[in-house]
Every structure is written in structure tokens, then in C-alpha cells.
Amino acid sequence: MWSKSAEGKESSQAPQATALDPVTPKVASPSVMAASPVSASAITTPAPGASSTISAGLRIHGEISGTGDLYIDGEVQGSVRFGQSKVTVGPHGRVQADIEAREIVIEGTVQGNLKAAESVRLGGTSHVQGSLMTPRVAIEDGARLRGKVETTRAGELKRGAAAGQAKSAEVPATAPVTATKE
Amino acid sequence: MNWMAKPRFGGTATATARPPAKPGPATTAAAPGTSVRVSNGLKEFLWLISDVRNGRILDLGQVSQATLTFFIEKGYRVSTEDFLRSWKEFLSAEEERMRMAPVGEEMDKISQAILAEKFLETSLQYPEGSFHGVLAWDLFDYFDAELMPRVMDRLYTLLHPAGSVLALFHSRPAERFHRYRVVDAQSVELLPAPTLAVHARVFRNREILDLFGKFRSSKTFVGRDQLREGLFLK
Numbered sequence: 001m002w003s004k005s006a007e008g009k010e011s012s013q014a015p016q017a018t019a020l021d022p023v024t025p026k027v028a029s030p031s032v033m034a035a036s037p038v039s040a041s042a043i044t045t046p047a048p049g050a051s052s053t054i055s056a057g058l059r060i061h062g063e064i065s066g067t068g069d070l071y072i073d074g075e076v077q078g079s080v081r082f083g084q085s086k087v088t089v090g091p092h093g094r095v096q097a098d099i100e101a102r103e104i105v106i107e108g109t110v111q112g113n114l115k116a117a118e119s120v121r122l123g124g125t126s127h128v129q130g131s132l133m134t135p136r137v138a139i140e141d142g143a144r145l146r147g148k149v150e151t152t153r154a155g156e157l158k159r160g161a162a163a164g165q166a167k168s169a170e171v172p173a174t175a176p177v178t179a180t181k182e
Numbered sequence: 183m184n185w186m187a188k189p190r191f192g193g194t195a196t197a198t199a200r201p202p203a204k205p206g207p208a209t210t211a212a213a214p215g216t217s218v219r220v221s222n223g224l225k226e227f228l229w230l231i232s233d234v235r236n237g238r239i240l241d242l243g244q245v246s247q248a249t250l251t252f253f254i255e256k257g258y259r260v261s262t263e264d265f266l267r268s269w270k271e272f273l274s275a276e277e278e279r280m281r282m283a284p285v286g287e288e289m290d291k292i293s294q295a296i297l298a299e300k301f302l303e304t305s306l307q308y309p310e311g312s313f314h315g316v317l318a319w320d321l322f323d324y325f326d327a328e329l330m331p332r333v334m335d336r337l338y339t340l341l342h343p344a345g346s347v348l349a350l351f352h353s354r355p356a357e358r359f360h361r362y363r364v365v366d367a368q369s370v371e372l373l374p375a376p377t378l379a380v381h382a383r384v385f386r387n388r389e390i391l392d393l394f395g396k397f398r399s400s401k402t403f404v405g406r407d408q409l410r411e412g413l414f415l416k
Contacts, residue, residue: 145245151259
């Protein structure tokens, strides 16, 4: 009784994850994009460091990538790649896409995998169905997550994201979204 | 392996309720009504998985920063699925669908068994043997008779050989609905939460053993706070 098999009984790995202090996500004042139907290729970001917004009521299908920060309060289907920047999904945001960024903050609904080079924060109103891969994760009370959480070494995904961005140029804007279940 | 010879986590032998702990860096401030209890079940659970390299844990309660951080810092990978909430949302959606359906259309075919089967087509969808440990908390107290055995079968399948399940059972009808999170290696925090489901049943010890009949062995820890902890080894 309670005996353990010899299989897989090596010492545990050193911890990699650290918790973040719960902080309300801060989003730079967003610039508003056109409210009419927009193709993915029309989504551009301003100079590095500036932020773009996909505002409520806007629906986008396709791949979105860039270098500035991105705030999503509308609907996105496809993929979101902002390897060096911060992506925030606002409380009204509904994303059905994998998101890759330096930092990811979720307050709305996401069906897709989240890969962040630095951190992922799930706010109290967030609802995520998909995996989290990040060195640091912060989850506020009330957040809902259905999926796995994997911690990575800091910077590990940065290198991956850079490679991914080079690859993503070959992906058509209407590339299908990967299934989000494990 | 002689399990008595293996070093254990420290702590007392009886489960007792105690005042809320000071929030650590991984927890938020304690809400009114929260309590922290010594959990020998958790202690044993951790001991059972302590040597597993890259172990995987499935948490079937509400996702919690404290629980996630606790296991991730120990090198485990954690999957979460708020199972009871998903079940309740599924039932609500089905009720809505039936309400909107034309009169007489397939309504007579709906049964609790069918609902349970349908729900599990989209829930707990992981490869066999995925997890070394499952935190089931007090979920089984809230399941109906059709869902319970099906969930049990699925959990058994999802467990790695020698994997274990930690489950809690109320000794009398629960007065409040609680969520649970891990505070440290021998403490669990009970967080009062809006009632998600009505407490369905109080298990007798024999019923618990029958429910986990497929499992190789079990241990039960009885607390003074009317909460029994069960640890079941595949």
C-alpha cells in the first residue's frame, strides 16, 4: 500500500516560475482604428512602443503582427504575434487565436494558447481556454482558465517568437487557428 | 518501496481548522469567512508525487494563483479545469436549447445519463495517463448519480499508473459553498464563494470506497470541521 514504483522517481526540477503581484493592468491610451470591415493585411502598428487598438465592435479574421503594443477590445480570429510587445485583451475582447507576445494581459475571453516571453496575467474577468507558456503567471481571483500552465525560462520564448515571426510571413492571412485543446 | 521509510513533510497528525493565514506573496488578501485547515490529505498527496520528475497535476477547482504557484515552484506542470462550473454551464445551455427547441422534438430522449455522456465529450479531454495527481476537492459531493461514475472512470483513465486523487467529502450537508486553494505543503484555504451547486449528498465511508473501487488503495483523514479527506492511489 502506498508503495511507489521506481518509474520516473527522480528529483524534481528546479523551480522557474515566480508569482506576480496582482496589479490592475495598465494600458496606454489607445489609438482607435477604423470601425469598418478591415482585412488582416490592413492592420498596422505605429512606431515601436506606441500602441494600437482593436476596439469594441471591430471584428478581424487573420494574422495580426507588429512591434508596438496591442489592445484588443473587439473580436479577433486567427493569430496574434507581437513577440517584443505587450498584448492586452480588454474586458469586451473576444479572441479566438493563439497569442504570442512579450507580455500578455487578459481581461476578456480567449480561446487559444498564450505564449509570453515575460509574463501572462489573467484578470478577474478573464476567461481563457487554452495553454499558458510563460516564465511568470499572475492570476487574479475570479479568472477562469481551462488548460495547462507551463513555465518556461525567461527569454526562451523570445527566441522562439523571433523564429516564429520569420516563419509567419509565409503564412496566409486566413490561416486556420490551431485547436486549443491540449 | 517501504512508504514508512520515506521522509515525510512535517505537520500534525490531525486535521484542524485554524484562522486565516497571512497572505504570502502568491496569495491575495484573505476574504471574510475564509479559513485555513491543516490538510493531511494534501501532505500525503505531495509525498506521493514528490519524486516524480516533471509531474503533471490536474486541478478541477477554480483556478488559483496560490495553487498554481505552489505546484509550479515545485517543478510540476498544472492543468486546470473548473469542472463544476463547466458542468453547471453545460446544464444551463442544454436547458436553454431545450426551451428553444420546437415542441416534441427529441425532448423525450434527454436523460441525465445522456447529458453526462454529452458533457464528457468536451470535458476532461486529455490523453490517457496524463496526470500524476488530481485535485478533485469536494466535487463529488455535488455530482448526480449519472455523472459521478462517468467522471470517476475518466479520472482513472487520465491518471498515470501510481497516480493519486485527493478528494474532500463533507460529513454533513455543506452550509456554504467553498472553493479551495493550497496555502502550503500542509494547509488548504477554504474560500466562501457564491453557491454554484446545491450539495447533493453526504457520502458514507463505504460509498466512498465503492466509488473509488478501481483504485489500488486509499486513505481517509477525518477533520474536526466535518470535512473528510480521501487520498486514492491508482
